[in-house]
Amino acid sequence: MDDQTPRPPSRRTVLRTTAGAAGAGLGIAAVGGQTARAATGSAPAARPEAPAVPRRRGATMAGVPFQRRSTVRVALVGLGNRGGSMIRLYLALPWVRVTAVCDPVREKAERAAAAVVAAGQPAPALYTHGEDDYENLLARTDIDFVHVATPWDSHFAIARSAMLNGKHVGVECPVAMELAELWELVDLSEQTRRHCMQLENCCYGRNEMRVLRMAHAGKFGELLHGAGAYNHDLRALMFSPTYYEGPWRRLWHTRLRGDLYPNHGFGPVANYMDVNRGDRAVSISSFGTPALGLAEYRAAHMPPGDPSWKETYVESDRTVSMVRTAKGRLIRLEHDVSTPHPYSRINSLGGTRGVFEDYPARIYLEPDHKDDVWGDFSAYAAEFDHWLWKEHANPPGGHGGMDYIMVHRLMQCLQLGLPPDFDVYDAATWTAPVPLSHASIKANGAPQEIPDFTRGEWRRARPGVDSAKPA
Incomplete structure (x- = not known):
């Protein structure tokens, strides 16, 4: 591994500087992503609108390159219709390794893992213990990029956690559901120096x-x-x-x-x-x-x-x-x-x-x-x-x-x-x-x-x- 990326700020530091991200809630703060709804589709609970406090930005991420790496280590969170179909595209690239997969439905994760093994790669780690198990996946140190293909409610929370854990992240559409969440993802990308991308095929x-x-x-x-x-x-x-x-x-x-x-x-x-x-x-x-x-x-x-x-x-x-x-x-x-x-x-x-x-x-x-x-x-x-x-x-x-x-x-x-x-x-x-x-x-x-x-x-x-x- 030849990635010499500096270590991102600690989770505590970034959480302190981004608490209460500013941005108009537009009267729909109760609509956004609650982490615990990643797979069940149940309605998210209402939550208070984030207070409008000044944000602290980092340097722009416009035009910032990735660090060169000989092998790209990928994790996939969400293995339904979309995520389950995307894994074989990563496996088609010889410089990519799928190191971990996550879905609350264990059968889906096992099916994805079998595809990885069939492609000649080592079996990936499985994270299937509930809708928040992605947090344990994101704490790993052998992941460069995370592909998020969960229901919309959870996109923001998973993308946020990925950057706080030092990972670049790509999110299926849409990247979040509230304006304040969009601003927080921008702020976090700048502060952690990790890219957060919309996977717009x-x-x-x-x-x-x-x-x-x-x-x-x-x-x-x-x-x-x-x-x-x-x-x-x-x-x-x-x-x-x-x-x-x-x-x-x-x-x-x-x-x-x-x-x-x-x-x-x-x-x-x-x-x-x-x-x-x-x-x-x-x-x-x-x-x-x-x-x-x-x-x-x-x-x-x-x-x-x-x-x-x-x-x-x-x-x-x-x-x-x-x-x-x-x-x-x-x-x-x-x-x-x-x-x-x-x-x-x-x-x-x-x-x-x-x-x-x-x-x-x-x-x-x-x-x-x-x-x-x-x-x-x-x-x-x-x-x-x-x-x-x-x-x-x-x-x-x-x-x-x-x-x-x-x-x-x-x-x-x-x-x-x-x-x-x-x-x-x-x-x-x-x-x-x-x-x-x-x-x-x-x-x-x-x-x-x-x-x-x-x-x-x-x-x-x-x-x-x-x-x-x-x-």
Whole structure:
């Protein structure tokens, strides 16, 4: 092991300097992550809003590289549908070792451990003794990076503990559920000198990376607007007794009215516009439809006496948000998981020279196209496909290979000592619409300020997902 990273501050020191992280609770402090709900999906208990006291920051984490290491030692916390599918992608990389796994359901941890052994690695340590056993895993000294794939309620607590224990951490979407929690993750990343990243796989989609490189090459001219979404009919899965470990995802529809899952749409468009790398998101205005879809589905498919009949749904069936940037650009976000429709992340970008729209992929650029006829997006593959997709034309894993591309690139950065393609500031920015869209809808669409989590660093251009190929 050749990681010479200085030891992070002690847990006692960091806890003292971050106690009571500042940030508006927006009247929804009772919605956030309670550690003990990591797998059961039961409703989190209400908790008081954090007091607004001054935060103490450290130096920025923008552009900070990982320490070079010959072998990257990984632990996975949460081994359900997502975590259980991701482990084989880590095992596909010869410089990665899976040293520990954690899930309250022992069968899931044992299944993951068997996959590690089948890949020719030593059996990982198992942590299966309740929903807080991840704390014991995080106390280990043979872990460099932690992948968190638990229910949303627990994301903040696990990410926080990982950094306090000296680990870099990647969290499935969203990274937290409250604005004060986002600020605390930013503060902790700066103070512990550990990266906390949103594991946003859609930023590594082949189309997304091609559009990103075209935007940076000026093919769209001056950028004006973009759109992203998570429009995905999840009704059957949310009412399934086996797909999720408990009804945790459906229960969020009883708590918030805003965009519960903005990251898949927001992340790629933010990259196109260099948000946090020359521009920044400054405000969001959100509007929501009535909440009817889940109740209708329940009436048609769930038997009398099912526990879901005790639930009252308040989450808007379709949420539409408009994000404004410092340069005056507009980003439209949509969220809809409770009505029937084909899958779409929208994924569009427009500028003074033309526009791209996905689902299906089509493009119209001057001077390449004319007569109001969409052009062939694949014609730009040879010139503008990202080097990662040229190296891995047929990657393994789900979601069209973007999961593997994400894992490969992140582990590559850890091994070679490179800065990650995105950081805690991106995680906080891409997740901020969760609490802020709820607040805006409650205020009849009134704009809500998106904090500058970078504290001014956004003005400095720096690399992101459009990365240079390592030597």
